[in-house]
Amino acid sequence: MAIRPIEIRPILASLRKHRIPAMLIVLEIALACAVLSNAVFMISKRVSDIRLPNAIDEQGLVAVSLRGTDQKLVGSDIPRNLAALRSIPGVQQAAITNSLPLSRNNWGWGFGVSPDATLSRQKSVNVSLYFIGEGGARTLGLKLLQGRFFNADELGDSKFGKAALPETHAVIMTRQAAQHFWPGQSALGRTIYSRPFYYTVVGVVDNVLRPNVFTQNTEKSYDVLYFPMSAAGSMGALSYYIVRGAPRDRDRIMRDAEQKLAELNPGAVAKGETYLSVRDKYFADMSSMAWMLVLVCVVMLAVTAFGIVGLTSFWVGQRRRQIGIRRAVGATRGQILRYFQTENFLLSAAGVLLGMAFAFAINLYLMQHYEMDRMPWYYLPGGAISLWLLGQLAVLGPARRAAAVPPVVATRSA
Amino acid sequence: MFAYYLDLALRSLKRNRVLTVLMVLALALGIGATITTLTVLRLLSGDPLPQKSAQLFYPQIDPNTKDGYIEGQTRPDLLMTYPDAMNLLHAHRATRQAAMAMTQARIMPRQPNAHPFYSDAVMTTSDFFAMFDAPFQYGGGWTASDDDSRAHLVVIASFLNDKLFGGANSVGRIIRMDDHDMRIVGVLKPWAPQPRFYAQGLGSRSYGDGDALYLPLHTARALEMRPQDTECYAEVPDMLNLETAPCEWLGFWVELDSSSAVSSYRQFLDGYVRQQIELARFQRPESSMLDLMSFLRQQQVVPDDVRLQAGLAFGFLLICVVNTVGLLLAKCLRRSREIGVRRALGATRREIFIQFMVEAGMVGLAGGVLGLLFAELGLFGIRHQPAEYAGLAHLDVTMFLFTFVVALVASLIAGILPAWRACVLAPAPQLKAA
Numbered sequence: 001m002a003i004r005p006i007e008i009r010p011i012l013a014s015l016r017k018h019r020i021p022a023m024l025i026v027l028e029i030a031l032a033c034a035v036l037s038n039a040v041f042m043i044s045k046r047v048s049d050i051r052l053p054n055a056i057d058e059q060g061l062v063a064v065s066l067r068g069t070d071q072k073l074v075g076s077d078i079p080r081n082l083a084a085l086r087s088i089p090g091v092q093q094a095a096i097t098n099s100l101p102l103s104r105n106n107w108g109w110g111f112g113v114s115p116d117a118t119l120s121r122q123k124s125v126n127v128s129l130y131f132i133g134e135g136g137a138r139t140l141g142l143k144l145l146q147g148r149f150f151n152a153d154e155l156g157d158s159k160f161g162k163a164a165l166p167e168t169h170a171v172i173m174t175r176q177a178a179q180h181f182w183p184g185q186s187a188l189g190r191t192i193y194s195r196p197f198y199y200t201v202v203g204v205v206d207n208v209l210r211p212n213v214f215t216q217n218t219e220k221s222y223d224v225l226y227f228p229m230s231a232a233g234s235m236g237a238l239s240y241y242i243v244r245g246a247p248r249d250r251d252r253i254m255r256d257a258e259q260k261l262a263e264l265n266p267g268a269v270a271k272g273e274t275y276l277s278v279r280d281k282y283f284a285d286m287s288s289m290a291w292m293l294v295l296v297c298v299v300m301l302a303v304t305a306f307g308i309v310g311l312t313s314f315w316v317g318q319r320r321r322q323i324g325i326r327r328a329v330g331a332t333r334g335q336i337l338r339y340f341q342t343e344n345f346l347l348s349a350a351g352v353l354l355g356m357a358f359a360f361a362i363n364l365y366l367m368q369h370y371e372m373d374r375m376p377w378y379y380l381p382g383g384a385i386s387l388w389l390l391g392q393l394a395v396l397g398p399a400r401r402a403a404a405v406p407p408v409v410a411t412r413s414a
Numbered sequence: 415m416f417a418y419y420l421d422l423a424l425r426s427l428k429r430n431r432v433l434t435v436l437m438v439l440a441l442a443l444g445i446g447a448t449i450t451t452l453t454v455l456r457l458l459s460g461d462p463l464p465q466k467s468a469q470l471f472y473p474q475i476d477p478n479t480k481d482g483y484i485e486g487q488t489r490p491d492l493l494m495t496y497p498d499a500m501n502l503l504h505a506h507r508a509t510r511q512a513a514m515a516m517t518q519a520r521i522m523p524r525q526p527n528a529h530p531f532y533s534d535a536v537m538t539t540s541d542f543f544a545m546f547d548a549p550f551q552y553g554g555g556w557t558a559s560d561d562d563s564r565a566h567l568v569v570i571a572s573f574l575n576d577k578l579f580g581g582a583n584s585v586g587r588i589i590r591m592d593d594h595d596m597r598i599v600g601v602l603k604p605w606a607p608q609p610r611f612y613a614q615g616l617g618s619r620s621y622g623d624g625d626a627l628y629l630p631l632h633t634a635r636a637l638e639m640r641p642q643d644t645e646c647y648a649e650v651p652d653m654l655n656l657e658t659a660p661c662e663w664l665g666f667w668v669e670l671d672s673s674s675a676v677s678s679y680r681q682f683l684d685g686y687v688r689q690q691i692e693l694a695r696f697q698r699p700e701s702s703m704l705d706l707m708s709f710l711r712q713q714q715v716v717p718d719d720v721r722l723q724a725g726l727a728f729g730f731l732l733i734c735v736v737n738t739v740g741l742l743l744a745k746c747l748r749r750s751r752e753i754g755v756r757r758a759l760g761a762t763r764r765e766i767f768i769q770f771m772v773e774a775g776m777v778g779l780a781g782g783v784l785g786l787l788f789a790e791l792g793l794f795g796i797r798h799q800p801a802e803y804a805g806l807a808h809l810d811v812t813m814f815l816f817t818f819v820v821a822l823v824a825s826l827i828a829g830i831l832p833a834w835r836a837c838v839l840a841p842a843p844q845l846k847a848a
Contacts, residue, residue: 035733067520267530285717296726306440310740
């Protein structure tokens, strides 16, 4: 016997009779599809933000902030503290800096590429400044792409005067900052200006994040400059001791380093943290939002699926007699099964078509009122296919119960 | 009659237990999610000083150069320079006025072996406490002459007083701060307006605990305490002397008691800007003065994520309601014969309609009770999240009542369509089919 194609016309005729329940299923699927695709888009945006690459040794790095030291003594205190940190077993490198990527401790400034550039110029590139002492580049694990790291002279001579910028002439910048200053050209040996200061690029490193990232414009999150800084001339700007060791040692190193600095500097406040926890803390809000979105999606899909199961079950119950008659006049179980599956397929199709339009409209609204990008097109069919599959799964149970209706039902009075 | 409808509804709900549970559960989940997010949203967009917010204003002026300026579009910066804040402060054109910046103070407890710790501190001027209705447990604030004489005194928060002095009256006692001795003149009662409007833009958090310590601005600056956030707009010859640097680092609030006071302060502010332009200190003519609630809206202090969550929860509730409509409808269509019998025995359409609405209402109330549980669970979850407002998330009485209203309205809306379908059924065909 040849397999006959499913007749759609009787299904449509039957749906016309149950217009309102059919419309409700369509509406529910449409709403679920619209919310799902937007929620998944928001989740993926957050996941990609949380995973922003950061070219430092995140795994092995430990930071101890030390605040409240006597600024007049930093010239001798810092080398003493660093020597103590280096004596901790397992410590490979130790250095000092003013801030860390994702620490929310930002030192921002604007620079230009022409000698008359000032901080406030519209054309100036806004960047975050990091100041590192001796061994800083290696402790952080910066990846040098071009040029060199700071030499001993630059590190020893650099100091703060009264202004907000250091008195030195060397700067290292990230690949992304170099692109923003000189698009498509090499940055090495060129000069950036912020009157009356100017700095020559001695090295370009792989992209390191700013203390605060921009979620809308991810590229700007990598506009970072590194300056050399001597302990004696740092005027208290350097308060993060950074220590690098093997990842398996980092928790112990963190405790030891915090304890050591607190002992050596009794009046000051030392607080240790692994770099990974700095990073986790920065993205904690974002990741809890992502988890909430996941939870809502799961519960919403479950509610939709149960709604479909409930409605279809009633449908089947209502039509037991008709099903019995069809079976009695020769319809196979498979045909009954396919009837309900096709019916659901048609309803889902209408639902996801409407849902994709809703999803698009919601995305447009969110773009206008929130910091939201345009949803890539593939989220629409993605959401549609998910709801389609969900509908087919949900209808399977009731449809099989329908297929199990014996033909003899036709002979009984209802 | 109502009791009879209740009985009928109960019977009908019992007949299809699984379906009833599904309806109640779906509705409860939708309501739980909505109430959880609405509670947070309401909390975060609340009025920090309900009795005072209409009288508090935030003047803004713009010392930037013309570079990048678009007339009528560029808003003045959020913070003020020291000279401008002092000029406005000393003009005394408002009932009260205060300049403020956030800083960190290192406190050394007196107890032996105690470790020093950092606390959030506000450096401000004398009107701060009276203007913001900050309540004192002991003592009081300081005077304008204390401001000018750079007196070494502080007002401390109740939690700091508990920590250092075990909650005793500590007025007149000495606290060791940043290696200086400061005399305590006042202890506040627990005070933490939410959002922390006065800290907005000053580099501190927008929600959460109050600040530990308040001290005169000039005293703090004489002790070289630095503001948390400094925005410079021109070449800075001397970063240490923030008083003369072209940098903005102060928030400035005024209290104005009447609308005429507001308009005359606006005129004063515009006059000040014109005068500064004549003196060649300013180039941009824009000024702005928002009241507290408009200021918070303009600052978009409520995190986007919180508003998104509320929108999402409403979408979810909508899905749950559609779901309930569908299930109720399916149920009532199956009962057409019962309806036919009741109609034939003399029940009016109105009575049938009421009967089905009562049934829907019962589903709603059950959904509301369960939804309340879900909301408590959701808020419990939020309290254990890392967000700065997490600790504030509690269900209040209004939200508690609102839950039931939402539940009832949602279920009645869900019930209207099925109830209407039930009452318009013609009785005769239903009876015939039997």
